[in-house]
Amino acid sequence: MSHWIGTANHGFASLAMEELRRFVNGIKFTQLIAGEVFKMEVPLSREELLDLLQKNEPVFLRHIQHIERALPIQGSADDLQALSDLVRHARSRVDNQTVAVHLRRVEKTPFMYSAADTKSVLDAVLMEVGAETVMQSPDVILSIFAGAEELYVGWGTPAEQLSDWPGGAVRFQREEGQISRAKFKLLEAERAFKLYFETYRQAVDIGAAPGGWTQLLLERGLRVTSIDPANLHPSLSAYPRLTVMKKNASDVNFPSGTFDLLVCDMSWSPMQMAKLVLEKTDALSDGATAIITLKLMHKKPLQTIRDVVAKLESAFELKKAKQLFHNRDEITLYLVKK
Structure with missing residues (x-):
């Protein structure tokens, strides 16, 4: 058994929880911030859940924090x-590590x-026990969630927490x-999917x-070739x-x-968008990357995602589907041409 805090974009916590139920039988949820943050009781160990999420990362789960201690x-x-006492007892975990x-x-x-005040105090304690404190790209993150009655505290790497930003924001x-x-959406996609746009040609x-x-x-x-009847x-x-x-x-x-990168951020019907992208497949080189936003216009977003991905997989391999922090009523797809 392990306990966690999960975070989704505002209004999408129910979809994140639905995805998690499909992965984990017997998982239980308690709402912390309406439509966004929830506590989870999971009938798996910390390592078992992390392994599961690394292999099957949910689309709508933006951030996850293991609860190692709940302090009144x-x-x-x-x-x-x-x-501060908790940090001092974690000396062996943070010695010679960069910590946020x-x-x-x-x-x-x-x-x-x-x-800011909490960070200032704990940064001093972290340096006392041999850690280097940083703002970005840490080796280890000390995550604290202040609830109505308890402080939920846990340690994790950015990969384990799905982000190196607080709550994935x-x-x-x-x-x-x-x-x-x-x-910002494309900048975040570049980070989330570990892409380097400067390595592309056209x-x-x-x-x-x-x-x-x-x-x-x-x-x-x-x-860049930009296509739109409206003005740039x-x-x-x-x-x-x-x-x-x-x-x-x-x-x-x-x-x-012609192209080794296709990007598309159109406010259009998901299936029409998929059809349009597939029509341009021949213009892409083998192994070309596609970054596409998928608008969630219908009442069954998970089914919409499955249908669109199934259609696109006739020509592309899906590398990742994720609702990024800068996505609103949409998700972002990262695909590679077969």
């Missing part, structure tokens, strides 16, 4: 003392310290001249307007590596093997 909240300095401290909380927790800083927030962006995804790919040095942002005209086709994608054809 006193609402006083005793809470920080209890956390993540604190999340329910709205009305009696835990009285901010994330990936944050990017908006840049001057950024065309749209949609750019991309096609289907449904590109206003051009957030096109902008990122151009910044990475790719040649005027700033993109400064890139000589950009070809703009103001047409519907269904009306455009390319020579075989």
